[in-house]
Amino acid sequence: MPESKDLWQTLLASGEIFATEEDYEHGYVREVRGDLEQYIAFQVAGETYGVSIGQIAEISKPMTTTEVPRTADFVLGIANVRGSVIPVIDAAARLGLSRRPRTRSSRVLIVRHEGELHGILIDSVVGVVPIAPEHLEEAPGAIGGTRGDFIQSLARYEDSLLIVLDLDVLLDPRDFLSVPAPVRAKA
Numbered sequence: 205m206p207e208s209k210d211l212w213q214t215l216l217a218s219g220e221i222f223a224t225e226e227d228y229e230h231g232y233v234r235e236v237r238g239d240l241e242q243y244i245a246f247q248v249a250g251e252t253y254g255v256s257i258g259q260i261a262e263i264s265k266p267m268t269t270t271e272v273p274r275t276a277d278f279v280l281g282i283a284n285v286r287g288s289v290i291p292v293i294d295a296a297a298r299l300g301l302s303r304r305p306r307t308r309s310s311r312v313l314i315v316r317h318e319g320e321l322h323g324i325l326i327d328s329v330v331g332v333v334p335i336a337p338e339h340l341e342e343a344p345g346a347i348g349g350t351r352g353d354f355i356q357s358l359a360r361y362e363d364s365l366l367i368v369l370d371l372d373v374l375l376d377p378r379d380f381l382s383v384p385a386p387v388r389a390k391a
Contacts, residue, residue, distance in 0.1 A: 341357060
Protein backbone atom coordinates (compact mmCIF):
# COMPACT_ATOMS: atom_id res chain seq x y z
CA MET A 205 0.00 0.00 0.00
CA PRO A 206 2.85 2.44 -0.44
CA GLU A 207 1.05 4.08 -3.40
CA SER A 208 -2.01 5.10 -1.36
CA LYS A 209 0.22 6.41 1.43
CA ASP A 210 2.15 8.45 -1.14
CA LEU A 211 -1.12 9.82 -2.54
CA TRP A 212 -2.32 10.74 0.94
CA GLN A 213 0.99 12.47 1.71
CA THR A 214 0.80 14.31 -1.61
CA LEU A 215 -2.71 15.53 -0.80
CA LEU A 216 -1.64 16.68 2.66
CA ALA A 217 1.43 18.43 1.25
CA SER A 218 -0.66 20.28 -1.36
CA GLY A 219 -2.06 22.60 1.30
CA GLU A 220 -5.57 22.23 -0.10
CA ILE A 221 -8.42 21.90 2.38
CA PHE A 222 -10.33 18.68 1.86
CA ALA A 223 -12.68 16.55 3.92
CA THR A 224 -11.92 13.08 5.20
CA GLU A 225 -14.34 10.25 5.93
CA GLU A 226 -14.18 11.21 9.60
CA ASP A 227 -15.23 14.78 8.76
CA TYR A 228 -18.29 13.50 6.89
CA GLU A 229 -19.17 11.19 9.82
CA HIS A 230 -19.23 14.23 12.09
CA GLY A 231 -21.62 16.22 9.90
CA TYR A 232 -19.27 17.97 7.51
CA VAL A 233 -21.21 19.56 4.68
CA ARG A 234 -19.37 20.53 1.54
CA GLU A 235 -20.03 24.13 0.64
CA VAL A 236 -21.31 24.51 -2.90
CA ARG A 237 -21.48 27.94 -4.46
CA GLY A 238 -24.91 28.83 -5.76
CA ASP A 239 -23.82 31.90 -7.70
CA LEU A 240 -21.72 30.18 -10.37
CA GLU A 241 -22.93 30.90 -13.88
CA GLN A 242 -22.62 28.07 -16.42
CA TYR A 243 -21.31 28.89 -19.88
CA ILE A 244 -21.01 26.80 -23.03
CA ALA A 245 -17.42 27.29 -24.16
CA PHE A 246 -16.69 26.84 -27.85
CA GLN A 247 -13.97 27.44 -30.42
CA VAL A 248 -14.14 29.82 -33.36
CA ALA A 249 -11.00 30.33 -35.46
CA GLY A 250 -8.77 29.13 -32.62
CA GLU A 251 -10.26 31.41 -29.96
CA THR A 252 -12.47 30.35 -27.06
CA TYR A 253 -15.85 32.03 -26.73
CA GLY A 254 -18.78 31.47 -24.43
CA VAL A 255 -22.51 31.97 -24.15
CA SER A 256 -24.59 31.55 -21.00
CA ILE A 257 -26.06 28.06 -20.88
CA GLY A 258 -29.47 29.62 -20.20
CA GLN A 259 -29.43 31.05 -23.73
CA ILE A 260 -28.79 27.69 -25.39
CA ALA A 261 -31.82 25.78 -26.72
CA GLU A 262 -29.72 22.96 -28.18
CA ILE A 263 -26.46 22.08 -29.87
CA SER A 264 -26.82 20.50 -33.29
CA LYS A 265 -24.71 19.20 -36.12
CA PRO A 266 -24.61 21.62 -39.06
CA MET A 267 -27.79 21.46 -41.09
CA THR A 268 -28.70 22.35 -44.64
CA THR A 269 -29.45 26.03 -45.04
CA THR A 270 -31.26 27.92 -47.75
CA GLU A 271 -29.58 31.14 -48.84
CA VAL A 272 -31.58 34.32 -48.55
CA PRO A 273 -30.95 37.10 -51.09
CA ARG A 274 -29.61 40.47 -49.96
CA THR A 275 -28.35 39.24 -46.59
CA ALA A 276 -24.98 39.99 -45.05
CA ASP A 277 -22.07 37.69 -45.87
CA PHE A 278 -22.07 36.15 -42.37
CA VAL A 279 -25.67 34.92 -42.80
CA LEU A 280 -25.51 31.34 -44.05
CA GLY A 281 -29.25 31.31 -44.65
CA ILE A 282 -32.32 29.87 -42.98
CA ALA A 283 -32.86 26.33 -41.73
CA ASN A 284 -35.81 24.25 -40.62
CA VAL A 285 -35.29 22.99 -37.07
CA ARG A 286 -38.20 20.79 -35.98
CA GLY A 287 -40.74 22.89 -37.84
CA SER A 288 -39.25 26.28 -36.93
CA VAL A 289 -37.47 28.32 -39.56
CA ILE A 290 -34.42 29.99 -38.03
CA PRO A 291 -31.61 32.20 -39.36
CA VAL A 292 -28.15 30.61 -39.21
CA ILE A 293 -24.99 32.71 -39.07
CA ASP A 294 -21.31 31.87 -39.35
CA ALA A 295 -19.67 33.00 -36.08
CA ALA A 296 -16.22 33.41 -37.65
CA ALA A 297 -17.52 35.66 -40.42
CA ARG A 298 -19.67 37.66 -37.98
CA LEU A 299 -16.68 38.23 -35.70
CA GLY A 300 -14.45 39.23 -38.61
CA LEU A 301 -12.26 36.12 -38.29
CA SER A 302 -11.10 33.81 -41.04
CA ARG A 303 -13.61 31.14 -41.92
CA ARG A 304 -12.56 27.54 -41.56
CA PRO A 305 -13.95 24.59 -43.45
CA ARG A 306 -16.60 22.56 -41.65
CA THR A 307 -15.26 19.51 -39.86
CA ARG A 308 -16.74 16.64 -37.88
CA SER A 309 -16.43 18.87 -34.79
CA SER A 310 -18.42 21.76 -36.30
CA ARG A 311 -21.68 22.47 -34.52
CA VAL A 312 -24.57 24.90 -34.61
CA LEU A 313 -25.52 26.48 -31.31
CA ILE A 314 -29.25 27.11 -31.37
CA VAL A 315 -29.74 30.04 -29.03
CA ARG A 316 -32.80 31.80 -27.66
CA HIS A 317 -32.66 35.53 -28.21
CA GLU A 318 -35.54 37.95 -27.77
CA GLY A 319 -38.08 35.14 -27.96
CA GLU A 320 -36.71 33.68 -31.20
CA LEU A 321 -34.28 30.91 -32.09
CA HIS A 322 -31.07 31.60 -34.02
CA GLY A 323 -28.34 29.24 -35.21
CA ILE A 324 -24.65 30.07 -34.79
CA LEU A 325 -22.13 27.92 -36.68
CA ILE A 326 -18.99 27.28 -34.58
CA ASP A 327 -15.85 25.17 -35.03
CA SER A 328 -16.28 22.96 -31.94
CA VAL A 329 -17.73 22.79 -28.44
CA VAL A 330 -15.23 22.82 -25.59
CA GLY A 331 -17.70 22.08 -22.78
CA VAL A 332 -19.58 23.63 -19.90
CA VAL A 333 -17.56 26.06 -17.81
CA PRO A 334 -18.73 27.32 -14.39
CA ILE A 335 -17.63 30.89 -13.73
CA ALA A 336 -18.00 32.90 -10.53
CA PRO A 337 -19.32 36.45 -10.98
CA GLU A 338 -16.10 37.91 -9.55
CA HIS A 339 -14.11 36.23 -12.35
CA LEU A 340 -16.01 38.09 -15.08
CA GLU A 341 -14.25 41.25 -16.24
CA GLU A 342 -15.26 44.00 -18.60
CA ALA A 343 -13.47 43.99 -21.92
CA PRO A 344 -10.53 46.40 -21.88
CA GLY A 345 -11.12 49.65 -23.72
CA ALA A 346 -8.22 48.82 -26.04
CA ILE A 347 -10.35 46.13 -27.68
CA GLY A 348 -12.18 48.41 -29.99
CA GLY A 349 -13.60 48.18 -33.42
CA THR A 350 -16.09 45.67 -34.64
CA ARG A 351 -14.87 42.69 -32.61
CA GLY A 352 -14.90 44.65 -29.37
CA ASP A 353 -18.59 45.38 -29.79
CA PHE A 354 -19.42 41.66 -29.58
CA ILE A 355 -17.73 41.15 -26.20
CA GLN A 356 -19.95 41.20 -23.13
CA SER A 357 -17.17 40.22 -20.71
CA LEU A 358 -13.99 38.21 -20.31
CA ALA A 359 -13.34 35.38 -17.88
CA ARG A 360 -10.34 33.26 -16.99
CA TYR A 361 -10.85 29.54 -16.56
CA GLU A 362 -8.09 26.97 -16.15
CA ASP A 363 -5.28 28.47 -18.26
CA SER A 364 -7.53 29.99 -20.90
CA LEU A 365 -9.41 33.17 -21.58
CA LEU A 366 -13.14 32.88 -22.28
CA ILE A 367 -14.67 35.67 -24.35
CA VAL A 368 -18.35 35.92 -23.39
CA LEU A 369 -20.34 37.09 -26.40
CA ASP A 370 -23.08 39.72 -26.28
CA LEU A 371 -25.96 38.16 -28.23
CA ASP A 372 -27.75 41.53 -28.47
CA VAL A 373 -24.94 42.75 -30.73
CA LEU A 374 -24.06 39.43 -32.39
CA LEU A 375 -27.67 38.80 -33.44
CA ASP A 376 -28.74 42.38 -34.16
CA PRO A 377 -31.27 41.91 -37.00
CA ARG A 378 -30.38 45.30 -38.53
CA ASP A 379 -26.99 43.84 -39.49
CA PHE A 380 -28.47 40.79 -41.23
CA LEU A 381 -29.45 42.67 -44.38
CA SER A 382 -26.85 43.81 -46.87
CA VAL A 383 -27.05 47.29 -48.25
CA PRO A 384 -29.31 47.15 -51.30
CA ALA A 385 -27.83 48.10 -54.63
CA PRO A 386 -28.77 51.62 -55.74
CA VAL A 387 -31.64 51.81 -58.18
CA ARG A 388 -30.63 53.45 -61.46
CA ALA A 389 -32.99 55.87 -63.05
CA LYS A 390 -34.15 54.99 -66.55
CA ALA A 391 -33.15 57.43 -69.24
